[in-house]
Amino acid sequence: MEYTVKNNKIYIDTPYFDTVQILNSGQVFRWEILNDERFILMSKDKLCILSEEDGKPVIQTDDLEYFINYFDLDTDYSYVFNKIKSFGGITEQAAIFGRGIRILRQDEEETIFSFIISANNNIKRIQGIIKRICDNLGNEKDFQGIKYKSFPDSEKLASAGKDFYLSIGAGYRASYLAKTSQMIAGGFDIKSIYELNAQDAEKKLMQLYGVGKKVADCILLFGYNRQDVFPTDTWIEKVYIDYFAKDKNVVPDRAKISQNLVEIFGDFSGYAQQYLFFYKREL
DNA sequence: AGCCAGGTTTGTA
DNA sequence: TACAAACATGGC
Numbered sequence: 001m002e003y004t005v006k007n008n009k010i011y012i013d014t015p016y017f018d019t020v021q022i023l024n025s026g027q028v029f030r031w032e033i034l035n036d037e038r039f040i041l042m043s044k045d046k047l048c049i050l051s052e053e054d055g056k057p058v059i060q061t062d063d064l065e066y067f068i069n070y071f072d073l074d075t076d077y078s079y080v081f082n083k084i085k086s087f088g089g090i091t092e093q094a095a096i097f098g099r100g101i102r103i104l105r106q107d108e109e110e111t112i113f114s115f116i117i118s119a120n121n122n123i124k125r126i127q128g129i130i131k132r133i134c135d136n137l138g139n140e141k142d143f144q145g146i147k148y149k150s151f152p153d154s155e156k157l158a159s160a161g162k163d164f165y166l167s168i169g170a171g172y173r174a175s176y177l178a179k180t181s182q183m184i185a186g187g188f189d190i191k192s193i194y195e196l197n198a199q200d201a202e203k204k205l206m207q208l209y210g211v212g213k214k215v216a217d218c219i220l221l222f223g224y225n226r227q228d229v230f231p232t233d234t235w236i237e238k239v240y241i242d243y244f245a246k247d248k249n250v251v252p253d254r255a256k257i258s259q260n261l262v263e264i265f266g267d268f269s270g271y272a273q274q275y276l277f278f279y280k281r282e283l
Numbered sequence: 284a285g286c287c288a289g290g291t292t293t294g295t296a
Numbered sequence: 297t298a299c300a301a302a303c304a305t306g307g308c
């Protein structure tokens with residue numbers, strides 16, 4: 001076991017958990033610096049405090065079970081890490097560089113809306129838009145004197161119109177958020193996606209307004225914990241051109257890049273994607 | 284100042 | 297099917 005639980009705290013004891021790397025890996029947007037070396041992270045209506053004791057990560061929370069699952073603490077990352085390293089080259093370098101990254105098990109619904117907002121957007125602004133949505137539509141919560149707002153459910157999101165999303169700076173994604181929240185609140189079954197294979201799951205998610213292939217793949221990876229997809233954005237496209245393309249002058253489209261990378265990495269595509277994304281973006 | 288950001292949708296041929 | 301333009305906004 002790579003963690004122990006005591007008094008509402010989870011003590012992490014593994015090199016495969018680096019708080020700063022996880023927070024900066026671009027999969028989670030609702031976090032803030034609390035004070036030096038302490039962070040708060042929110043998911044759904046829950047919050048945890050991330051800190052260090054004796055140089056090791058500590059998670060403080062009212063809901064231990066939720067965050068043990070959220071941080072994927074029961075997955076053996078030494079196995080994942082070594083498997084990714086075995087691909088060699090840039091992939092091995094990326095894994096070593098981002099050794100402390102984990103793929104979080106985030107809420108499906110929150111992930112859907114978060115990654116609709118992510119389209120053609122930068123991470124700082126994505127964080128701001130999501131924060132303003134929570135501040136305006138979320139429920140008031142409190143954890144040990146820290147006041148925060150929950151992520152609103154689809155009904156609440158659907159009750160706000162396109163004009164609201166425009167007013168909080170969502171830009172042209174405003175209509176996507178208004179429409180998709182109405183679809184999900186209206187009965188679009190996002191749980192049934194767990195039963196589908198990757199291709200059908202992708203197609204189903206792409207029925208949602210504002211969800212194309214790349215966003216669908218991010219939702220599957222971060223919200224459904226599916227590893228057999230390879231979200232291909234501008235950064236992964238750069239990685240592909242630099243290190244995987246046979247002919248740099250003939251660059252396939254992103255769907256084809258994604259397909260090629262899944263053929264290479266198979267059921268470890270998600271992990272490989274995350275290490276490579278982090279490596280390219282941090283350098 | 285101007286390009287870019289974890290792209291998607293819509294229109295055209 | 298394939299490609300291009302339109303789409304809002306702010307980070308750096």
